[in-house]
Amino acid sequence: MKVLVINCGSSSLKFQLIDMQTEKTIVSGMCDRIGLEGSVLNYKKNGEKIEKKEAIPNHQKAVSMVLEALTDKKHGAISSLQEIVAVGHRVVHGGEYFKESVLVDENVIKHVEDCSALAPLHNPANITGIRACQKLMPDTPMVAVFDTAFHQTMPAKAFMYGVPHEWYEKHKVRRYGFHGTSHKFVSQRTAEFLGLDYHNSKIITCHLGNGSSIAAIKNGKCIDTSMGLTPLEGLIMGTRSGDLDPAILDYIADREGLNTKAIVNILNKKSGVLGISGLSSDFRDLLDADLKGDDRAKLARAAFAYRVVKYIGSYCAVLIGVDAISFCAGVGENANFIRGMIVDHLEFLGVKLDTEANKVCGKEAIISTSDSKVKVCVIPTNEELVIARDTQAIVSQL
Numbered sequence: 016m017k018v019l020v021i022n023c024g025s026s027s028l029k030f031q032l033i034d035m036q037t038e039k040t041i042v043s044g045m046c047d048r049i050g051l052e053g054s055v056l057n058y059k060k061n062g063e064k065i066e067k068k069e070a071i072p073n074h075q076k077a078v079s080m081v082l083e084a085l086t087d088k089k090h091g092a093i094s095s096l097q098e099i100v101a102v103g104h105r106v107v108h109g110g111e112y113f114k115e116s117v118l119v120d121e122n123v124i125k126h127v128e129d130c131s132a133l134a135p136l137h138n139p140a141n142i143t144g145i146r147a148c149q150k151l152m153p154d155t156p157m158v159a160v161f162d163t164a165f166h167q168t169m170p171a172k173a174f175m176y177g178v179p180h181e182w183y184e185k186h187k188v189r190r191y192g193f194h195g196t197s198h199k200f201v202s203q204r205t206a207e208f209l210g211l212d213y214h215n216s217k218i219i220t221c222h223l224g225n226g227s228s229i230a231a232i233k234n235g236k237c238i239d240t241s242m243g244l245t246p247l248e249g250l251i252m253g254t255r256s257g258d259l260d261p262a263i264l265d266y267i268a269d270r271e272g273l274n275t276k277a278i279v280n281i282l283n284k285k286s287g288v289l290g291i292s293g294l295s296s297d298f299r300d301l302l303d304a305d306l307k308g309d310d311r312a313k314l315a316r317a318a319f320a321y322r323v324v325k326y327i328g329s330y331c332a333v334l335i336g337v338d339a340i341s342f343c344a345g346v347g348e349n350a351n352f353i354r355g356m357i358v359d360h361l362e363f364l365g366v367k368l369d370t371e372a373n374k375v376c377g378k379e380a381i382i383s384t385s386d387s388k389v390k391v392c393v394i395p396t397n398e399e400l401v402i403a404r405d406t407q408a409i410v411s412q413l
């Protein structure tokens with residue numbers, strides 16, 4: 016049984032073909048620069064890298080190129096599209112409509128459209144991807160898997176902002192959270208890896224990548240997470256500011272002669288560790304610069320780690336204790352120095368870092384000592400696998 020996973024952005028389409036018996040990726044790739052000059056399809060099969068430079072004017076063309084690549088006689092992986100039992104689509108915002116993954120029908124698409132105002136860059140692209148697949152594979156079931164769904168178990172006291180209630184009623188202003196498929200996968204895997212009962216556990220998952228978020232998961236249910244109405248809230252990220260005083264908008268609007276749209280754009284794209292360092296959003300560049308004595312690169316890394324520590328501390332309070340803390344995504348899986356900066360701050364919880372084990376890069380590992388009261392792990396995330404598993408579970412009931 017093979018499931019195709021599609022993740023459509025505004026000018027890109029990432030895909031993976033996953034064999035559900037082995038849960039291994041057979042082919043993975045990406046169409047980049049859709050609708051722009053220099054569009055390209057790249058994919059990888061059995062370690063072999065294939066590149067196809069061709070005009071990709073829209074997502075439909077991208078999907079048709081992906082399907083052709085998958086069935087290509089020489090470089091393909093399947094003999095016919097019939098081998099794909101279902102397509103799982105990543106959808107960024109499911110609002111309050113979707114608490115779990117669903118089989119796509121017209122009503123689902125309408126609700127995803129309704130949430131487009133909350134994710135204007137992502138939801139329309141996700142719908143375009145679904146429509147393109149429906150056209151080319153009309154008999155194959157499509158499943159939508161939402162970044163927000165796992166966080167729908169948050170209680171109202173955690174998701175409500177301290178703003179007039181009409182904003183929630185009229186405009187759906189509340190905290191939703193993102194990276195839900197990652198937090199779900201990593202928390203489940205953490206419990207499995209450590210031999211904990213997932214439904215009787217307290218886990219904090221730290222998804223630290225270019226976009227970063229933290230979640231507090233009690234007995235397998237998310238009770239709080241750091242991102243909000245949009246992914247801008249919470250941690251200091253690669254280019255996003257994370258939490259700030261909202262009065263800054265008005266203050267900077269007056270001083271820099273900018274409107275709020277322009278300021279929010281800066282808060283999304285030119286802030287975070289990039290903004291603080293003035294150098295890069297990439298933690299590898301920041302480490303190099305820090306080692307060469309760049310003070311702002313050092314500050315950016317310190318501010319990033321400090322914010323993570325603050326969230327972990329507050330989530331320990333919210334969870335009334337913690338059994339395990341897990342790190343995932345580009346920074347969480349690879350940047351052992353940053354992990355060290357964070358975990359060293361948590362001694363008050365009885366956390367003890369195993370500095371040797373913490374050298375691990377991109378592999379599952381326990382990085383706390385055997386006598387540490389709280390276990391700390393690195394758990395590589397696999398959002399595509401969650402999408403494929405949910406897709407398989409839904410279509411197997413049809």
Ligand code: ADP
Nearest residue numbers: 223224225226296297298299344345346349350
């Ligand atoms: P996203 O999916 O949010 O785009 P990723 O989870 O792929 O991001 O994380 C990308 C980030 O991970 C990079 O910007 C970089 O800062 C960081 N990263 C990746 N590899 C390393 C490494 N070996 N050391 C430090 N940071 C790394």
